[in-house]
Amino acid sequence: MANKTLLVLFLFLSACSFIHGNKQLHSLVRFYKAKMSKDGTVNTTSHFEPVQHLHNSATLIDHGAQKENDKIKKLPGQPYVKFDQYGGYVTINESAGRAFYYYFVEAENPKKSSSLPLLLWLNGGPGCSSLAYGAMQELGPFRVNSDGKTLYRNKFSWNRAANVLFLESPAGVGFSYSNTSSDYKNGGDKSTAADNYVFLLNWLERFPEYKGRDLYLSGESYAGHYVPQLAHTIIYHNIIANKTLINLKGILIGNAVINDETDTMGMYDYFGSHALISDETSYDIRKYCNFSADALTQPDKCIDATTDADYNIEVLDIYNIYAPLCFDGNLTIKPKKMSWQNIDPCSDYYTYAYMNRRDVQDALHANVTKLDHDWEPCSEILKGWHDSAATVIPLLKEFMKYKLRVWIFSGDTDARVPVTSTKYSISSMKLPIKTKWHPWIHQGEAGGFVQVYKGDLTLATVRGAGHQVPSYQPKRALALVKHFLSGKPLKDSSRPS
Template sequence: MAFLWLFIFLASFFCTNAELISSLPGQPQNVTFKQYSDYIVTDDRHGRALFYYFVEAHSKDALSLPLTLWLNGVSNMLYVDSPVGVGFSYSNTTSDYNNWNDTMTADENLKFLLKWFEKFPEYRNLDLYLAGDSYAGHFVPQLAAVVLEYNRKPNVNPIKLKGIALGNPLLDIVISVDSADYLWYHGAISAELRTMKKKLCNGTRFFLEYSQDKPSEDCKKMMAKMDEELGVDFDTGDMLLPRCVSGQQDLGSETTGIGDPCLADRIIEYINKPEVQKALHANTTGLPYLWDLCSGPIKYQMDNLAINIMPTLSAFLKKDHIPILLYSGDQDVKVPVTQTRKIANMLARHVKLTTLQENGPWYNGYQVGGWSQAFGKLRKGKNVTYLTFATVKGGAHMVPFTSPSQSLILFKSFINGSPPPTTSLN
């Protein structure tokens, strides 16, 4: 299960010396921002605690900026390993790791957020944005829903939820994971395999069967054909990514749109160094496993994959007037750009939004960063954008991981309530 990232736009604050990171191994000594890390206990009885790493923004007046909780950044960033049993987050009650689900994750993340606000009350009344990638297509809307539910309680200080951003999100398993046409039009699979993926074992059936470890003979046959045609070195999260070869130099380049194939390995190696964990005030209980990406002892209720999030998003747009950004790295096979665009158009039609900005290129400096389209409606006498769909040229399944500069442009535009820039710097 993907870990949770909380990215926060904030200003200077006072923390205990135990939380302040004086330095990180390998990090330049003259950094101009402050860093903090610690655990937030979300359940005293069970001994559940979520680990976070917070980076303060370099800004003269960051308290005038919104707070962004990134599930799965820019400016101030608060990364949280969530749910428990992922990364450095843990529970002292072993049974907590069994049969965890989306509802429990949302409730736990709300507890975390409220307790974090208690620790840092100066940020309690800032505008809040929720964002994330991949399975955060579940985590973010579900957290947003419990935040709005919390706000409806009597005598509470409401959380100022202002918008959500979702990258390559799993929203509707019937639509989101269908990759047959995407792979076919990229020339990656044969007509025979395309037909198998459509008629014998489609993406939805494949994910549901394999998540329950009960693959049918049809899906086994399709998967064997996939392995044969795509090869062992093909990364379904990034069609452009080369294979990581031991000792090779960084091949990544945002100019070419190719990510660094060994970056994940280096991150895992770095975070598992004892001196790094000590500097981060992490793994203070001596966990019996290593920190890893999307891994841990937790056993998730995988039937939650089938939960349809589209009704929740529709309610945000129609009832709560919460703006949504859907962005998609166009080299992702897991949740292809074609499917997220289909969902965006379906949402716009369902909520009766009109097109405020026709599909066209947006720019990252001098280069085309991708293509975008904006939908909205007339409110209080002016057109308001409620739904933006944007592609990220060369982006992978985790866009901020492979395309940080483009991600920054998209997110800055979103929190400013404007479309991505449609002209280059020329």
């Protein structure tokens, strides 16, 4: 019966996000369906353990020459910029023919790039591309115009604060591929973390000036799994090697999938408190549903209530409940006038068109093996997912023990993995509070609200932002990441600290 409820929920959500074109959302929803159907295709019970024996053949490649080859001269339709960009492949497993595509933008001020940290950004899904979202619609230096062939500047790009590395992961996502087709069926949290780790080791061989540089891992949505699991793997191998192989300093995750039970309950509670569903439906979900990992079935009253809720939000972009929808993803002959304040809801279409141009792929050093499928914002060839822990909270607790910087942020108009869910998840950790919930001020306004827990773990909201925070609130998102990277608390400058 649980299957029935969740099937209804996720089928409809898939349809909804498909219509409105955002494939990242589609993927997360499809995945949740598989995960929560409990039909055995996704193992949710195991606590995440890093892979101990990594296939390391890739490190043999001559990275010195490769780095120069990866340098991007200029992207088609790109405005002039003063920083360097690189794009290319890092072999993950030579025998399987598995390689990951990365896009790297150095810090905007070349003088600063050598002192600023390295920040890896991962998108979720599973199956969605960090090039599609992070790089081209969220925190990257460019966004794609509505003509699908020219770019405009994102003035609030995160490479104003760091050297930013976008990775398409796992194999099957974006330009990343494997010559072993079973890799597309046998993926999961563990193999992704292992591959991401191998990628990082090898990427640092190719960019040795970043070896030893402070590294931060960041991402959103299902990267709430990827980021902590990669961090855990890095820590594990540093301990085994008894030296700092990778100098990880902290993690930053937004609107993140953290803990299935509280994530799901928080989503429905958010629907209720934001007047999207009726009080009666909210009440029934609270009373009759059990979203814990061990609930195998749900009573009919829960199924009816969740079906009703799902029906009610069908016409919304639940990834930003106040945002407009995309009704016309057609390219325009001339670029529409863009505003940094309002991301175009059809951006996914423009990015798709741009990334599938041959000249763009050549400039990016992408698709060198001539893949037999289009580049997609979210993979359509990735099938199956073997393991996905029901919670990453044990990892977060571990990071706090190891004094890793842990920041969790939430765009407060996202209803999919909303601030309510994130608050419930952190609340379940029962951490003592260091500084209580207060606004953080950016340019005289509340950028959002923040609470710091003893440990140190920071929870911050970004006011007026949906699921993809830097898309909707680029200024506030940049302020947030600057504070995160500097380790400075988000302060309420309007009153004495």
